[in-house]
Amino acid sequence: MDATTRPLRIPPEMTIYAEKHDIFDMLQCMVRQLVIDKPEDPIQYLIGMLKKGNFEVPRVILLGPPASGKRTVAKALCERTQAIHIMVEHIMKEDPDFSGEPQRYQERGEAIPHDLWIRMIQQRLSRIDCVRRGWVLEGIPRTREEALGLQEAGIAPEHIVVLEAPDDVLIERSLGKRIDPETGDVYHVAFMRPEDETVRKRLQPPKEALSEEQTALRLKQYHSHAHTLLRTYERHLRYVNADQPHVDVCAQVLTHVLARQRSSAPHTPRILLFGPPGSGKSLQARLLAKKYNIVDICSGKLIKAVYADESCTGDLIKPYLEAGEPVPDSIVLQIVTARLSRLDCTTRGWVVHGFPRDMEQAEKLQETSHIPSRVFFLDMTDEVAVERLSLRAVDPVTGERYHTLYRPPSCPEVQARLVFNPKDREIEVMQRLEEYWAHLPLLQDFYPDAIHINADQDPHAIFESIESRLVGRLPKTLMNSQP
Structure with missing residues (x-):
């Protein structure tokens, strides 16, 4: 952190370290005990408390x-x-x-x-x-x-x-x-x-x-x-x-x-959303970003934005996108971490979806200073995913989104001009689902504390489930202290 620059930019490592070790709560506890016991030598008293160790x-x-x-x-x-x-x-x-x-x-x-x-x-x-x-x-x-x-x-x-x-x-x-x-x-x-x-x-x-x-x-x-x-x-x-x-x-x-009591410690949400195609990750990310003023980051849109701004990185990924090939992990990681390092993400928090896609990407993200504080898996069956994606369409005139089963257009004229995305064909969707399920077991093992949410329900019910686990503190782990 450079003290000569304004505004001061707090490195994300500081926030992660403070939250991981409950620094704010520890200081709060020490000050409370200091006021209760009123020792003659406050400094030595606090040193003694720290030597005793466990506050949790x-x-x-x-x-x-x-x-x-x-x-x-x-x-x-x-x-x-x-x-x-x-x-x-x-x-x-x-x-x-x-x-x-x-x-x-x-x-x-x-x-x-x-x-x-x-x-x-x-x-x-x-x-x-x-x-x-x-x-x-x-x-x-x-x-x-x-x-x-x-x-x-x-x-x-x-x-x-x-x-x-x-x-x-x-x-x-x-x-x-x-x-x-x-x-x-x-x-x-x-x-x-x-x-x-x-x-x-x-x-x-x-x-x-x-x-x-x-x-x-x-x-x-x-x-x-x-x-x-x-x-x-x-x-x-x-x-x-x-x-x-x-x-x-x-x-x-x-x-x-x-269950841990509600803490007044400052908390910067850092959220990863996983889920199969059609599970509603983008919608839930938008809802979270709107309510909690955090930054919504979709890896796919982020890569397209970098490609469009004609920067050095955009020129680097241009051949891959034009050839329809996946962008190398190293470049994707560079793009995502650069976005997460910006001031809005470090001060307000973020919700990322579409990345990481596999174990290798997850390990590389973990090696950076951008470690999630909550991880959610939106779970649903292939049948529901195919039904959601293969039947959705867009009105090219108004840009309005429709679904032939859940939200059909009100008039035949709109119905006639609906456009279906080729990527939403059933065969394409099944290929994306197979790729997701292939990487899922390793990702679940990598994030053992992740929270699973049933995505086959009303979007607002899903949001309430996510929100309830976001605002509360994670439960204490069982103690393994020795006598």
């Missing part, structure tokens, strides 16, 4: 009444994300710095003081395993007072999930609850039986099995605190119906936790 770890509070399945969901969630499962029992067992004070309160049958309990939670969550891998607090906080104490201590979860179910269902679950003494996993005699016969034989009732009356009393106690507790987090709650198979409950919670 799950920080989840899982709440719900007794027997709602919190333990099962928490274990499944931690297994998939590698986060640390934290329960009240875990915090009570770990006492490195409190000299047995919490246990003495328990032995006397007294409640642990609020300030001490908050410090115990804070200490556990500040350990390196929770910092690097994230955490899931099961059934913590239990009251509004605890919730406010955690907030004052700077413990801010990204997600608060509340499991809910009718009391009669919860009582039935509590009475049928069974524990695997070797693993601690929770099962139920009717709703969640283990598949392994060996595990099934060693199941036992909980050590402190509750009667129906005791369970009802615990539910009453939970409800007495739940209203004020949940009001503390009311803007961030996600309710999940626990009265359904535990597999579905776990899937819903996991989807919610992996």
Whole structure:
């Protein structure tokens, strides 16, 4: 970037790097924690945060009444994300710095003081395993007072999930609850039986099995605190119906936790549209460009424009176009990257269609600084593609486009003068489709995070599907951190 020139042109590499590593969100997080903790030495504090590393770890509070399945969901969630499962029992067992004070309160049958309990939670969550891998607090906080104490201590979860179910269902679950003494996993005699016969034989009732009356009393106690507790987090709650198979409950919670919150970070859309001939790539590109003010780049039109402007590159591709031969990949890449490097593309974003056509072109594009942030495949069958293309025509007088099946002309006079493009003959279309399908598997492998959209539907429905995946952030990848 040349600081002496105006206006300043920010290289596309800077934007790609910032978005790839979530630089804006990382700075936002660091400033937020700086304001919360108010350290004496802000610089060393920020250096310490950076040394700890991962900012994209799950920080989840899982709440719900007794027997709602919190333990099962928490274990499944931690297994998939590698986060640390934290329960009240875990915090009570770990006492490195409190000299047995919490246990003495328990032995006397007294409640642990609020300030001490908050410090115990804070200490556990500040350990390196929770910092690097994230955490899931099961059934913590239990009251509004605890919730406010955690907030004052700077413990801010990204997600608060509340499991809910009718009391009669919860009582039935509590009475049928069974524990695997070797693993601690929770099962139920009717709703969640283990598949392994060996595990099934060693199941036992909980050590402190509750009667129906005791369970009802615990539910009453939970409800007495739940209203004020949940009001503390009311803007961030996600309710999940626990009265359904535990597999579905776990899937819903996991989807919610992996969904990233909306970011205020600046984002420059860089979109690739793939699809067979007739899938509507050009139309979707126009709609995206119009709504989001991004640059619509069709590789075919771009090459024709370069040919028409009689530049050096135009003279270079002239022999190929006049002979009806494909322009070499190196020249096409040069033309496309030159267009993507212009100021409007780097500042507003772009949507490219018609390029890359094969694996080799995709690899060459990836080697440049113009890396897409979203890739879409518009999927449709050959039959639909042939029907769309072979029956379309143009009125040479008005330039109006028609389709003999979906949009026929209103009068015989227009019908008589319609012109069909020779390239839209069925045999020509089938050849283009064969070429597309031949390269498709490798392109799909090259863009594993690409989004597939059904293109055999109304164009506005397709646009809404694309748009919904464009404005939201991509889900978090599952953590692979080691303890």
